[in-house]
Amino acid sequence: MxxxxxxxxxxxxxxxxxxxxxxxxxxxxxSIITDNQKRIGKVCEEIGLEHELVRVPSPYYTWTLDQRASYLDAFSPEYLLKSIILENTECTNTDTSIPTNSRYYCVIIQYTTKIQSHKIFKFIKNMNSNESAKKFHFTLAQSAESLTGFEYNAVCPIGTTVKIPIIISKHIMDLPRGVPVFLGGGEVDLKLVVDIHSFKEKVESSGNTVFITDVIDTSDNNNNNTENDI
Missing domain, CATH: 1.20.5 (Single alpha-helices involved in coiled-coils or other helix-helix interfaces)
Structure with missing residues (x-):
């Protein structure tokens, strides 16, 4: 040769x-363990939340929800959750210190669903009956990264830079106790695995506010294995 x-x-x-x-x-x-991963793990430990942090491969977000659920060994796609930061751009408050009338909310929904912003409006307006309806207009927060410390598609509802009141879709709370759900873990390829019922209890015990309400758009069929935003 x-x-x-x-x-x-x-x-x-x-x-x-x-x-x-x-x-x-x-x-x-x-197989890396980042400083952010250590920090989220520490936050979970401090509030007594049983958890696991798992990484996904780079093409994860190109997969269907069924494929994602299969890879994570989730019970079904309904157990895959995402956290969205909403801003009330007309809020009379400039921060998150008043949970019932916060400028920002972290809304947790299933990937198989889509937020209906009018339901968020009605829920918050009902807690502020003396305020004009003109003082409530919810949209995706433009400053989400600075508020949370997490990049887009990687928001973890705990360990945020600013403590943000949480709204959990009531449909998620219908999931059985003890079956894990998969939340964002603060990095695009990192997932926080918890029992949602325990999550709610531990987060509330830590001093943050968690609301449960119907936030889902039911006007069409959203169970189409695609990612939806508000």
Whole structure:
């Protein structure tokens, strides 16, 4: 075998190894433990919340919800949750110190559902009957990253930079106790695994406010295995 042929064969082997490595990276999550992961874990421990933090591979968000649930060994896609930061842009308050009339809320919903902002409006307005309806207009918070310390698609409802009142979709609380749900863990590829009932109790015990109400848009069928936003 000539040197040229040998070089070509070596390059072919190296290319195949590189291709194999790329495929493995696509199905194998990184094994790193970041400072953020340690911090979220510490927050959970401080409030006595049993939890697990698990990583997902890079193509995770290109998968269907069924595929995501299968990978995580979730009972069904209904157990995959996301946290969305909403801002009341007309709020008379500038911060989150009054939970019943906060400028910001962290709303937890199932990936199989979609928020109906008018239901958020009605729920908060009913707790503030003396306020004009003009003082309530909810939209996605533009300052979510600075409020939470987490990037888009990675919001964890605890360990945020600012303590934000939480609203949990009542449909999530219908899930059986003891079956884990999967929340954002503060990084795009990190999931916080908890029992949602225990989560609610421990977060409330830690001093944050948790509301339970119907926030879901039922005008059409949202169980379509796609990601929905407000």
């Amino acid at each position: 000539s040197n040229h042929q040998l070089e070509e064969k070596q390059n072919s082997i190296l290319n195949k190894l590189k291709s194999l490595e790329e495929r493995l990276n696509n199905i194998t999550p990184p």
